[in-house]
Amino acid sequence: MTAPSTHPDASDASDASGATGLSGTPGPSGTPGTPETSDLRLVVLDMAGTTVADGGLVERAFSRAAAELGVEPGSADHTAKLDYVRATMGESKITVFRALFGEEETAQRGNAAFETAYAELVDGGECRPLPGARETIEELRESGRKVVLTTGFSRVTQDAILDALGWRGLADLTLCPADAGRGRPYPDMVLTALLRTGTDSVRQIAVAGDTAYDMLTGVRAGAPLVAGVLTGAHGEAQLTAAGATHILGSVAELPAAMARAQAPR
Numbered sequence: 001m002t003a004p005s006t007h008p009d010a011s012d013a014s015d016a017s018g019a020t021g022l023s024g025t026p027g028p029s030g031t032p033g034t035p036e037t038s039d040l041r042l043v044v045l046d047m048a049g050t051t052v053a054d055g056g057l058v059e060r061a062f063s064r065a066a067a068e069l070g071v072e073p074g075s076a077d078h079t080a081k082l083d084y085v086r087a088t089m090g091e092s093k094i095t096v097f098r099a100l101f102g103e104e105e106t107a108q109r110g111n112a113a114f115e116t117a118y119a120e121l122v123d124g125g126e127c128r129p130l131p132g133a134r135e136t137i138e139e140l141r142e143s144g145r146k147v148v149l150t151t152g153f154s155r156v157t158q159d160a161i162l163d164a165l166g167w168r169g170l171a172d173l174t175l176c177p178a179d180a181g182r183g184r185p186y187p188d189m190v191l192t193a194l195l196r197t198g199t200d201s202v203r204q205i206a207v208a209g210d211t212a213y214d215m216l217t218g219v220r221a222g223a224p225l226v227a228g229v230l231t232g233a234h235g236e237a238q239l240t241a242a243g244a245t246h247i248l249g250s251v252a253e254l255p256a257a258m259a260r261a262q263a264p265r
Contacts, residue, residue, distance in 0.1 A: 040258050042199040043140050044190050046209035047151045049232020050251055051133040057121050065113035089233035090211030092152045092183025119160045127164045130231055132252030137170055139255050148173045148193040152183050184213040187221035208254050212242035219243035225261055227254055
Protein backbone atom coordinates (compact mmCIF):
# COMPACT_ATOMS: atom_id res chain seq x y z
CA MET A 1 0.00 0.00 0.00
CA THR A 2 1.36 3.37 -0.96
CA ALA A 3 1.23 5.93 1.83
CA PRO A 4 -0.90 8.99 1.21
CA SER A 5 0.94 12.21 0.61
CA THR A 6 -0.42 14.74 3.06
CA HIS A 7 1.81 17.55 4.21
CA PRO A 8 0.72 20.56 6.25
CA ASP A 9 -0.49 23.20 3.82
CA ALA A 10 1.08 26.64 4.20
CA SER A 11 -2.36 28.08 3.41
CA ASP A 12 -3.55 26.79 6.79
CA ALA A 13 -1.20 29.28 8.40
CA SER A 14 -2.35 32.29 6.41
CA ASP A 15 -3.35 34.07 9.61
CA ALA A 16 -0.02 33.45 11.31
CA SER A 17 2.42 36.11 12.30
CA GLY A 18 5.24 36.82 9.88
CA ALA A 19 8.03 34.24 9.88
CA THR A 20 11.56 35.03 10.88
CA GLY A 21 15.11 33.87 10.51
CA LEU A 22 17.41 32.34 13.12
CA SER A 23 17.68 35.58 15.03
CA GLY A 24 14.20 35.04 16.42
CA THR A 25 13.18 38.61 15.64
CA PRO A 26 9.37 38.79 15.76
CA GLY A 27 7.40 39.11 12.53
CA PRO A 28 4.78 41.77 11.79
CA SER A 29 2.16 40.81 14.37
CA GLY A 30 4.82 39.98 16.93
CA THR A 31 6.34 43.46 17.03
CA PRO A 32 8.00 44.05 20.42
CA GLY A 33 5.76 45.74 22.94
CA THR A 34 2.46 45.21 21.09
CA PRO A 35 -0.49 43.93 23.17
CA GLU A 36 -0.33 40.60 21.36
CA THR A 37 2.97 39.66 23.00
CA SER A 38 3.06 41.95 26.02
CA ASP A 39 1.96 39.34 28.56
CA LEU A 40 2.94 35.79 27.62
CA ARG A 41 1.83 33.78 30.64
CA LEU A 42 1.52 30.23 29.28
CA VAL A 43 4.19 28.26 27.40
CA VAL A 44 3.16 25.06 25.62
CA LEU A 45 6.14 22.89 24.70
CA ASP A 46 6.34 19.76 22.57
CA MET A 47 8.39 16.87 23.92
CA ALA A 48 10.17 14.60 21.37
CA GLY A 49 12.41 16.72 19.16
CA THR A 50 11.82 19.92 21.14
CA THR A 51 12.65 19.23 24.79
CA VAL A 52 13.52 15.54 24.46
CA ALA A 53 16.07 14.15 21.99
CA ASP A 54 14.33 11.86 19.51
CA GLY A 55 17.41 10.20 18.06
CA GLY A 56 15.34 8.38 15.46
CA LEU A 57 13.28 6.53 18.10
CA VAL A 58 9.97 7.25 16.36
CA GLU A 59 11.21 5.80 13.08
CA ARG A 60 12.71 2.75 14.79
CA ALA A 61 9.54 2.10 16.78
CA PHE A 62 7.40 2.54 13.67
CA SER A 63 9.56 0.08 11.71
CA ARG A 64 9.07 -2.54 14.41
CA ALA A 65 5.31 -1.96 14.47
CA ALA A 66 5.02 -2.02 10.67
CA ALA A 67 6.89 -5.33 10.55
CA GLU A 68 4.34 -6.81 12.96
CA LEU A 69 1.63 -5.73 10.53
CA GLY A 70 3.36 -7.50 7.64
CA VAL A 71 5.20 -4.58 6.06
CA GLU A 72 8.49 -5.98 4.81
CA PRO A 73 11.52 -3.96 5.97
CA GLY A 74 13.32 -2.37 3.04
CA SER A 75 10.36 -2.75 0.69
CA ALA A 76 8.92 0.11 -1.34
CA ASP A 77 5.81 -0.04 0.85
CA HIS A 78 7.93 0.33 3.99
CA THR A 79 9.83 3.27 2.50
CA ALA A 80 6.62 5.05 1.47
CA LYS A 81 5.06 4.56 4.89
CA LEU A 82 8.20 5.73 6.67
CA ASP A 83 8.25 8.85 4.48
CA TYR A 84 4.68 9.55 5.60
CA VAL A 85 5.68 9.11 9.25
CA ARG A 86 8.48 11.64 8.78
CA ALA A 87 6.18 14.13 7.06
CA THR A 88 3.57 13.87 9.84
CA MET A 89 5.91 14.02 12.82
CA GLY A 90 4.06 15.68 15.69
CA GLU A 91 0.65 14.33 14.72
CA SER A 92 -1.22 11.93 17.01
CA LYS A 93 0.25 8.50 16.34
CA ILE A 94 -3.08 6.66 16.16
CA THR A 95 -4.15 9.14 13.47
CA VAL A 96 -1.00 8.31 11.50
CA PHE A 97 -1.68 4.57 11.72
CA ARG A 98 -5.27 5.10 10.59
CA ALA A 99 -4.07 7.03 7.56
CA LEU A 100 -1.50 4.36 6.67
CA PHE A 101 -3.46 1.18 7.33
CA GLY A 102 -7.09 2.25 7.01
CA GLU A 103 -8.93 -0.48 8.92
CA GLU A 104 -9.44 0.53 12.55
CA GLU A 105 -8.46 -2.80 14.11
CA THR A 106 -5.23 -2.86 12.14
CA ALA A 107 -4.48 0.75 13.03
CA GLN A 108 -5.06 0.03 16.72
CA ARG A 109 -2.79 -3.01 16.62
CA GLY A 110 -0.10 -1.03 14.86
CA ASN A 111 -0.34 1.86 17.29
CA ALA A 112 -0.15 -0.50 20.28
CA ALA A 113 2.93 -2.18 18.78
CA PHE A 114 4.48 1.23 18.17
CA GLU A 115 3.87 2.37 21.74
CA THR A 116 5.34 -0.88 23.10
CA ALA A 117 8.43 -0.58 20.91
CA TYR A 118 8.95 3.08 21.82
CA ALA A 119 8.56 2.34 25.54
CA GLU A 120 11.13 -0.45 25.27
CA LEU A 121 13.61 1.91 23.63
CA VAL A 122 13.00 4.49 26.37
CA ASP A 123 13.39 1.86 29.09
CA GLY A 124 16.63 0.81 27.41
CA GLY A 125 18.11 4.21 28.16
CA GLU A 126 17.70 5.69 24.69
CA CYS A 127 15.98 8.82 25.91
CA ARG A 128 17.60 12.03 27.07
CA PRO A 129 16.70 15.69 27.43
CA LEU A 130 17.91 18.14 24.82
CA PRO A 131 20.61 20.51 26.09
CA GLY A 132 19.13 23.32 28.16
CA ALA A 133 15.57 21.94 28.05
CA ARG A 134 15.17 21.32 31.78
CA GLU A 135 16.82 24.62 32.63
CA THR A 136 14.52 26.44 30.21
CA ILE A 137 11.40 24.95 31.77
CA GLU A 138 12.65 25.85 35.24
CA GLU A 139 13.51 29.39 34.15
CA LEU A 140 10.08 29.92 32.59
CA ARG A 141 8.30 28.69 35.71
CA GLU A 142 10.52 30.75 38.01
CA SER A 143 9.49 33.82 36.00
CA GLY A 144 5.88 33.14 36.96
CA ARG A 145 4.75 31.48 33.74
CA LYS A 146 2.88 28.21 33.43
CA VAL A 147 4.59 25.49 31.37
CA VAL A 148 2.73 22.60 29.75
CA LEU A 149 4.43 19.65 28.01
CA THR A 150 2.50 18.08 25.12
CA THR A 151 2.99 15.03 22.92
CA GLY A 152 1.45 13.04 20.09
CA PHE A 153 2.12 9.83 22.03
CA SER A 154 -0.27 8.04 24.36
CA ARG A 155 -0.38 8.83 28.07
CA VAL A 156 1.45 5.57 28.86
CA THR A 157 4.35 6.48 26.58
CA GLN A 158 4.42 10.09 27.75
CA ASP A 159 4.63 8.92 31.36
CA ALA A 160 7.43 6.48 30.46
CA ILE A 161 9.44 9.38 29.00
CA LEU A 162 8.78 11.58 32.04
CA ASP A 163 9.88 8.77 34.37
CA ALA A 164 13.01 7.99 32.34
CA LEU A 165 14.08 11.63 32.50
CA GLY A 166 13.01 12.23 36.09
CA TRP A 167 10.67 14.97 34.84
CA ARG A 168 7.61 14.21 36.95
CA GLY A 169 6.49 17.55 38.34
CA LEU A 170 8.93 19.54 36.21
CA ALA A 171 6.11 21.23 34.27
CA ASP A 172 2.80 22.54 35.58
CA LEU A 173 0.90 20.09 33.39
CA THR A 174 1.44 17.37 30.80
CA LEU A 175 -1.04 16.60 28.02
CA CYS A 176 -1.49 13.92 25.36
CA PRO A 177 -4.15 13.79 22.62
CA ALA A 178 -6.53 11.71 24.74
CA ASP A 179 -6.54 14.44 27.40
CA ALA A 180 -7.75 17.05 24.94
CA GLY A 181 -9.97 15.20 22.47
CA ARG A 182 -7.80 15.53 19.38
CA GLY A 183 -4.08 15.71 18.78
CA ARG A 184 -2.10 17.95 16.46
CA PRO A 185 -2.57 19.72 14.10
CA TYR A 186 -5.82 20.58 15.88
CA PRO A 187 -5.59 23.30 18.56
CA ASP A 188 -7.17 21.14 21.28
CA MET A 189 -4.09 20.49 23.44
CA VAL A 190 -3.08 24.15 23.47
CA LEU A 191 -6.62 25.24 24.33
CA THR A 192 -6.88 22.54 27.00
CA ALA A 193 -3.63 23.87 28.47
CA LEU A 194 -5.18 27.35 28.57
CA LEU A 195 -8.30 26.11 30.34
CA ARG A 196 -6.55 23.90 32.86
CA THR A 197 -3.99 26.53 33.83
CA GLY A 198 -6.55 29.31 34.12
CA THR A 199 -4.85 31.47 31.51
CA ASP A 200 -7.03 34.42 30.52
CA SER A 201 -6.50 34.66 26.77
CA VAL A 202 -5.03 32.83 23.80
CA ARG A 203 -2.99 36.00 23.22
CA GLN A 204 -1.00 35.08 26.34
CA ILE A 205 0.26 31.80 24.89
CA ALA A 206 3.66 30.90 23.45
CA VAL A 207 3.98 27.57 21.63
CA ALA A 208 7.24 25.84 20.70
CA GLY A 209 7.84 22.66 18.72
CA ASP A 210 9.99 21.02 16.07
CA THR A 211 7.35 20.08 13.50
CA ALA A 212 4.98 21.77 11.07
CA TYR A 213 2.11 20.22 13.03
CA ASP A 214 3.28 21.98 16.19
CA MET A 215 3.22 25.26 14.28
CA LEU A 216 -0.26 24.68 12.89
CA THR A 217 -1.51 23.82 16.38
CA GLY A 218 -0.19 27.11 17.75
CA VAL A 219 -1.55 29.14 14.84
CA ARG A 220 -4.99 27.55 15.03
CA ALA A 221 -5.11 28.14 18.79
CA GLY A 222 -4.45 31.85 18.25
CA ALA A 223 -1.06 31.99 20.00
CA PRO A 224 0.86 35.16 19.05
CA LEU A 225 4.27 33.51 19.48
CA VAL A 226 4.77 30.19 17.69
CA ALA A 227 8.41 29.13 17.74
CA GLY A 228 9.90 26.41 15.56
CA VAL A 229 13.07 24.80 16.88
CA LEU A 230 15.68 23.14 14.68
CA THR A 231 16.48 20.19 16.95
CA GLY A 232 13.92 17.77 15.58
CA ALA A 233 12.01 16.53 12.57
CA HIS A 234 11.40 19.53 10.32
CA GLY A 235 13.61 22.26 8.94
CA GLU A 236 13.23 26.02 8.76
CA ALA A 237 11.33 26.02 5.46
CA GLN A 238 8.65 23.61 6.70
CA LEU A 239 8.29 25.37 10.04
CA THR A 240 8.03 28.78 8.41
CA ALA A 241 5.49 27.60 5.83
CA ALA A 242 3.32 26.23 8.64
CA GLY A 243 3.22 29.57 10.42
CA ALA A 244 6.22 29.84 12.74
CA THR A 245 6.67 33.40 14.00
CA HIS A 246 10.17 32.59 15.25
CA ILE A 247 12.81 30.05 14.23
CA LEU A 248 15.18 29.08 17.05
CA GLY A 249 18.25 26.89 17.17
CA SER A 250 16.86 25.15 20.25
CA VAL A 251 14.29 25.54 23.00
CA ALA A 252 17.03 27.05 25.18
CA GLU A 253 16.65 30.23 23.08
CA LEU A 254 12.94 30.56 23.87
CA PRO A 255 13.10 32.68 27.05
CA ALA A 256 15.26 35.28 25.29
CA ALA A 257 12.94 35.29 22.26
CA MET A 258 9.96 35.83 24.55
CA ALA A 259 11.75 38.64 26.35
CA ARG A 260 12.51 40.36 23.04
CA ALA A 261 8.91 39.96 21.94
CA GLN A 262 7.64 41.59 25.12
CA ALA A 263 10.28 44.32 25.44
CA PRO A 264 9.07 47.91 24.98
CA ARG A 265 10.43 49.65 21.91
